[in-house]
Amino acid sequence: MNGFLSKEEWKKRLNRRLFINRIFYILFFAATTIGLIFLAMLLYRVLTQGIGYLSWDFIKGFPAPYPEEAGIFAGMIGSVYLIAIVAPVSLVLGVSTAIYLEEYAPKNRISRFIQGNIQNLAGVPSIVFGLLGLTFFVYIMDFGYSLLAGGLTMSLLVLPIIVVAAQEAIRSVPNELKEASYGMGATKWQTILRVVLPASIPGILTGSILALSRAIGETAPLLIVGAAAAIYSLPDSLLGPYTAMPIQIYSWVSRPGEEWPLVAAAGIIVLLIVLLLMNAVAVFIRNKFQKRY
C-alpha cells in the first residue's frame, strides 16, 4: 500500500480541503455583508430622518433661516454647473495626459517620475487642492470667489484619478489590435483615435464615474474657494457667486436646533439621487461601448 492513500486518509484530506474552502467562502461573504450592512444603516437613517422634509418645495426652494422653508435648489443647480465645468475640463485634460504617457512618452526616467507624481497626487488631501485653487484661480488668475474658480479647483482635484484610470484602460487594449491597425498602414494618431480610444472608453468611463462622484460630494475645497452658505439666487455667469449641495448640507448640520439635521438628511437624499442619476448616464454610455472588440 506504500505510496497510496487509504480510503479513510483520502476522505479526511478531502473533508479538510472542503472545510477550508467553506471557511473562505464564509469569510468573503461576511466581508461583503459588513459593507452592505453599513450602507443599509446609512440609507435607513438618512431616509427615516429626511423623508419628512423631502418635498417638491424642498427641491425647488432656496436656503432659508427657517427649517420648514429651507430648500436645496440653489445647491442642486450649483452642483450641476460645477460638474458641467469639471467633467469636460478634467476628462479632456486627463485622457490627453494618459494618451501621451501611454502612447507617445518614451519609457525613461522622466516619464516614470511624472507617472509616480500623478499617482501621488491622487492621494493628496482635498483641502490642499482647495488652497491651491485659492492661490491660483481666485487670486493669481483673478476669478474671485466664483463658480469658475470652484469648478477648476475641483477639476484639478479629480484629474489624477482620471489620468490613472485612463492609463490603465489604454494599457489593457490588446496589442494585436494596435499592430493590426499599424499593419493596415494607419498612423499613430489614426490608431489612437479609431482603435485605442474606442476600446478603452468603458475603462475610462468607470474611472470618470468614480472621479465625478467624488467631485460632487467634496466640501472642503469649496469652503476655501468661497462657495456661499446662504444665497437666494442662481449663478448668473461663470464669475457669479454660487453654492453646492455638500456646502448646504454642511451648513445645515452645524446649526442649532433639532430640525436642522432632518433638513440636512433630506439634502443628503437629494444629493444621492443626483449622484445616482449622473452615474446611471455614465453607466449607460459605458454599456453602449462595452463590446467593441
Add this chain to the structure above:
Amino acid sequence: MNSFKRFAFLLASILLIGVLAACGQTEDNQGDADDQTQEQETNADNGSNENNDSKDEDKKLSGTIKLAGSSTVFPIMEAVTYEYHKVQPNVQTPLESVGSGGGFKRSTKGEIDFSNASRPIKDEEIAIAEENGIQLEEIVLAYDGLTVAVSLQNDFVESLTVEQLRDIFLAERGNTKWSDINPDWPNEPIKIYAPGHDSGTFDYFNEVILEEKPMREGEGVTLSEDDNLLVRGIQNDPYAIGFFGYAYYYANQNKLKAVAIDGGNGPVAPNGETIQDGTYSPLSRPLFTYVNVQSLKEKEHVQDFLEFFMNGPAAKAAEQVGYVALPEEKYQEQLANLKKFYE
C-alpha cells in the same frame, strides 16, 4: 465606429462650449468689475431706473452684496438677507461662514462688503486695511451671551465664580476632578467640551476668562467647531461642562442647564435681559458686522440693504435665533452715523 464618432463629437462640443464660456468671462473679468457688469446686465433686463435718484419705495435695485465672516453672526445675517431678498429679488447676497478672522482677511483686502465678526477688529487687521486703502465701519448688530452649560442630570453645579471657571479650564491649575474645585462636589473627573481654537467663541472665552493662558488639553477635553457635537456631549454626562454661544443653549434648553456666572456681584444666569443690560458679566459680548465704507458710498444697493436691516429685521433676526437685540434707538443712532457717508 459611427457611435464612437458621435460620442467624440459630443465630447468635443462640450469642450468647445466650455472654452467659449471661459473666453466670454475674460471680458467680464477686467478689473474688479464683475459686480457692475452684473448690475448692468440685470438692469438692462428690467429697464431699470438706476439714474433716478429719488428714493421711491418700490424701486428695484440690482447688484451683488458680498458678506462673509463669523459663524456666530451667520444666523442673523442669513435671516436678514432672506428677508431682503423678498423685497429686492435682483440683489444677490452670497453669505459665507468662514469665521471672524476669515471675514477680516477678505474685508481688509476690499473683497467683500460686509465682514461679520463676533469680536472687534484687531489692530493688525486695521493696519492691513489701511495699507490696502480700505476703511471699515463697525456696526453692532446684537448681543450674544456666552453660556457655560452642564447636563440637566448634573445636580451639584448651579453657579460658578469666574475664579472657579479658571480652576476648571486653566491648564496651570492642574485640577481634573470636581472635588478639586469644591470639596462638596463628587470625586469624578471633569469632562470639558469646548469650541475649537479658531472660533470667535473660544477667542472670547480665552480673553475674558483664561486671560490668554493655555486651556487644559488632552484627556477629558473635547474640542470641536461643531457646536451641536458639544451639546450632545454634555447633555448625557452629569460630569461634563462646556461653553458656546447663547443661541445653542437657547435651542437646547430642554437638554442643558445654563450655569449662573458670578463676576463679583453674585451669580447671574444668562437670559435676554441680563445679557442686554450687561449684568451677565463678563460673558456677554456684542456681535458686529463691519461695512466697507467705499462700497457704502458707491453702491446704492449696499446703502439700501443697510437701511433695510437697521430698521427692524436685524433686531427681529437676533431675537429669533436666540441672541439679544439692541434697544431700537441704538440701531437708529448707528444708522444716522453711517448715513453721513453717503447723504
